Amino acid sequence: MTRRLKWFLGVVIALVVVAAALWFTPTGDYVILPGITENLNQIVQVQGVKKAPAGRMLMVAVDIQPANLLYYLIGRFTPYGEIYPASELLGTGVSEQQYEQMNQQLMSESHLMAKVAALRAIGLPARETGKGVIVYGTEAGTPAAGKLKARDIITAVDGHRMQIDQQLLNFMGTIKPGTKVDMTVKRKGKVVHVVVGTVPSTSIKGHAMVGALIGTDSPGFVVPLKIHIQTGSISGPSAGMMFSLSIINQLRPQWHLTHGGTVAGTGTIDAYGDVGAIGGVREKVVTVYESGAKIFLVPRGDYADAVSEARAIGITKKMRIIPVGTLNQALAALRKS
DSSP states (O other): OOHHHHHHHHHHHHHHHHHHHHHTOEEEEEEEEEEEEEEGGGTEEETTOOSOOSSEEEEEEEEEEEEEHHHHHHHHHSTTOEEEEHHHHHOTTOOHHHHHHHHHHHHHHHHHHHHHHHHHHTTOOOEEEOSOEEEEEEOTTSTTBTTBOTTOEEEEETTEEOOSHHHHHHHHTSSOTTOOEEEEEEETTEEEEEEEOOEEOSSSTTOEEOOEEEEESSOEEEOSSOEEEOOTTOOSSTTHHHHHHHHHHHHOGGGOSSTTSEEEEOOEEOTTOBEEOOSOHHHHHHHHHHHTOSEEEEEGGGHHHHHHHHHHTTOTTTSEEEEESBHHHHHHHHHTO
């Protein structure tokens, strides 16, 4: 064996040993790196839509990994990664498995919220449902104090069925303050009737109130169309806004939201169309740019970080980053782009 060959083999062996050491050495941190985009025409299927609209709408996902020493060095010394302690990313006392389960649940919830927000945005009905109006507590000195108890479920008032909290609020706007109401209440597994007085509302002029802090028990929504969203192993709520836009893009192709090009975006969505901030926006800027998209919609709260990253890698003139706070703002931005 020649000296040169021995030297070459020695270098290869040393590199393998170093790589193995880097790979198998945990750090206790997590690294966020640029991930992937997915064409939502292939993920979101809307009942009655036979043909995918022109152009592409992309959701964006980052790559989150437990950081062995190799990943740690990549995240630390490249401009495209961020390092987070496990306690900061996962939460104190939360395992990686629990974190993933939580994010899968958030993804499922984002599917529903996206459907509701999208249909409401184009004037199609999406009905809110619940098992009654839950009482969280009562205000001192009001008629409800001493009458209603925490965890009571109000299912009817004066014979009118109550499934969600808004129904009760609406009913209170139809009666005169000072009127007594008969509430049907589920309490500790039993049904009881509670007669409660009312007083003028302190927040809505002309309305009555009983003085209970309320919400909807087991809230949900019923939508008039079958909409299937298949995201596989991708988790988390950050694609919610783009799910909504994809649904609208399929139901309203005449709006030309992509203008035949490629649009990417990120942001959570709630049932009322409000867009929320997300994590990993710096890495998503890189991913979106590499996808070829010319427009990147981001939540207002993430806009400064997104622009900062775009400047750092020199792409501000190659891709428009548009801040939005609501689904309607996103629609307006795309329709005039």
